[in-house]
Amino acid sequence: MNTAPILSVNDVQVSFPVGGLATRSAILGVAGVSFDVRPGETFALVGESGSGKTTLARAINGLQEISNGEIVFDGSRIDGLGKGQMKPIRKRMSMMFQDPVGSLSPRMTVGDLITEPYRIHGAEGRNLTDEAARLLSLVGLTADFASRYPHQLSGGQARRVGVARAIALDPALIIADEPTAGLDVSVQGEVLNLLNELRERLGLAMVIITHNLHVVHHVADRTAVMYLGRFVEVGETEAMFAAPRHPYTAALLSANPEPDPDKAHDRITLPAEVPSLLSRPSGCEFHTRCPWAQPLCAQTPPPSGDVACHFPLVPGAKPPVSKATA
Ligand SMILES: Nc1ncnc2c1ncn2[C@@H]1O[C@H](COP(=O)(O)OP(=O)(O)OP(=O)(O)O)[C@@H](O)[C@H]1O
Ligand SMILES: [Mg+2]
Known part of the structure; x- marks a missing residue:
């Protein structure tokens, strides 16, 4: 099988300015990485804190400017696009941010939170109550969760709401930054199984970011290990673990x-x-x-x-x- 990649990252660097006027220099948070992700594939980025995982994810999503390289999504270059030009791209590439509870507005109900992407990108005649129920069922929550608030959710439920939001617009790629951090081991497994199930059911590609290699063992087809903003090893997950x-x-x-x-x-x-x-x-x-x-x-x-x-x-x-x- 040799389908075209949905995402190609080619020699990407992210540089951050440091120091004052006299001592001005730059550090490379991402120091030149390349990888492809194909439709239906899960690619994992693993590394210790500070290795550049989130910076790379933000660069792919256009939230962080890159200083070298190129990012190709669905056949078109997307690095350097402005906010308005990125909007249609973000419909097809959704991001689950590192802090799941913090990224859910506390005053919005779950129903409003998971249908917010439709309000941002255009609901096209959808009935949002029906959509909320459909999304909740896809992530294994009952329809009555629509009226709850984030503080009434367990960590695992909050993560499921984050997943529901991420799949609302039927994306081709989901980037999930630490989707299991802070969860009990059994709940971590549930969230990973859910992501895996949705990948198969919806034909998604996924980039999963974690500092724990064991998290990716059963879900990632390929894994890249990051150190100081570079890939030190990339390959098939099974072979790497073996x-x-x-x-x-x-x-x-x-x-x-x-x-x-x-x-x-x-x-x-x-x-x-x-x-x-x-x-x-x-x-x-x-x-x-x-x-x-x-x-x-x-x-x-x-x-x-x-x-x-x-x-x-x-x-x-x-x-x-x-x-x-x-
Ligand atoms: N806006 C910024 N300005 C300067 N340096 C930054 C900025 N954002 C990130 N960095 C630096 O870039 C490096 C990579 O940070 P990043 O947050 O991508 O790491 P991470 O792998 O996601 O870590 P964690 O596992 O803790 O989430 C770190 O050294 C960080 O301090
Ligand atoms: Mg991070």
């Missing part, structure tokens, strides 16, 4: 509780300090935290490609002994 190739991916995977006691000794502990974007490390930017860094890693940037590492882990083989700190 055999992470970048040491950072391996560390993120091992950072979560491992139910299999035989694997407990595999845990990789990284030094806590993430380098500042103001002074990016030389060579491979992960070398300052990499348990297996070699002298070359501090000197030369890693090869570009799906695994940005000089010495990718080899499945079944022991990782090299670090010589950088010896």
Whole structure:
């Protein structure tokens, strides 16, 4: 199957000015990333806090100007479009923001919240009461939720309302920023299952953003691991989970509780300090935290490609002994 991508992100950078007049410089929140998402596919962006996930999502949605690269949605370039030109695009690309309760206006009922997209983009003769009931049923809530207010919802219900809003205009792509953050593990699973179900039912493409790799295991077809605004590893999720190739991916995977006691000794502990974007490390930017860094890693940037590492882990083989700190 080789359908055209619904979204192509090509070498995108986002630069933020920092410092005062005399010390003016810029940091790269996103430092050149590329990926495609095809219709019906779920692509995950994973990385620690500050790795640039939200900045990248905002750039795709046109809320953040990019300083290099291009963004193609449904066959047309959308980077650099003005607010008015982005409006029709936002009908087809909806965004679920990182703070779900904060992004729901407290004084609006659930019914008004989920039908707001119709009022913004034109209801075209729809009966909004019927639409509210239809959307609520799609996200597994009963019609009487329409008269409730956000503060009367549980975390999981609030997330379902956010999903209902996101699917209201029948988008081709949903970008969901931390859709499960702050939820109990069982409710996280419910929300992910819902997104997955809707993707199949409505033929959506999705970009799911999370700091927890395990969240994406069963929902993402492909996953990109971000570090300091770059992709350090990108590939099929299953293969990545079975055999992470970048040491950072391996560390993120091992950072979560491992139910299999035989694997407990595999845990990789990284030094806590993430380098500042103001002074990016030389060579491979992960070398300052990499348990297996070699002298070359501090000197030369890693090869570009799906695994940005000089010495990718080899499945079944022991990782090299670090010589950088010896
Ligand atoms: N408007 C801004 N001005 C300057 N720097 C910014 C701005 N917005 C984000 N940044 C910086 O860009 C980097 C990436 O931030 P971003 O919010 O995209 O990270 P994130 O991966 O979404 O993190 P989290 O998991 O905490 O949500 C951070 O270092 C952040 O401080
Ligand atoms: Mg974020």
